[in-house]
Amino acid sequence: MKGSPLIPFALIALIGILLMAGLSAYGLFERNAAEEGENGAEEEVTEIEDPIAAGEEMAQASCINCHGGDLAGAAGPAINNLDGQYTVEQISEIIQVGIGSMPPQTQYDPAEADAIAEYLLSISE
Ligand code: HEC
Numbered sequence: 001m002k003g004s005p006l007i008p009f010a011l012i013a014l015i016g017i018l019l020m021a022g023l024s025a026y027g028l029f030e031r032n033a034a035e036e037g038e039n040g041a042e043e044e045v046t047e048i049e050d051p052i053a054a055g056e057e058m059a060q061a062s063c064i065n066c067h068g069g070d071l072a073g074a075a076g077p078a079i080n081n082l083d084g085q086y087t088v089e090q091i092s093e094i095i096q097v098g099i100g101s102m103p104p105q106t107q108y109d110p111a112e113a114d115a116i117a118e119y120l121l122s123i124s125e
Helices: 006-043 051-062 088-097 110-123
Strands: none
């Protein structure tokens, strides 16, 4: 057998088989994790881990168009100065139902609207 030209091929085949087994085991694990994640998310629609960070992201996505890049006002009034003027609940309601000429931001559920409101009060001067 010494020096058989087949040995390198056998080795490569073995490595290939091991790699495939490893990858499919990993894929299975990932899929289970993803399914768990989905189910978990479904149970906790209203659970937002870090409301201020999430609120900032949503405000950047949806409010700056009208309220300005720094939320200091543009077409809509400044909303970086709401502390003392509105509570979290009131801001959350404005986001969900709109106010005056501001349309309701229906893409957000109440928990998300709360998170945006918390963020706005956190940056309020
Ligand atoms: C389509 C433009 C538009 C978008 C998008 C928008 N707003 Fe407004 N917003 C306005 C306008 C205009 C007003 C003033 C309404 C009025 O008083 O007639 C306003 C008013 C407000 C007020 C009351 C401010 C005050 O001083 O009374 C808050 C709070 C507010 N918006 C928050 C938000 C938040 C948070 C978002 C993002 C989730 C958002 N808005 C997205 C246009 C917009």
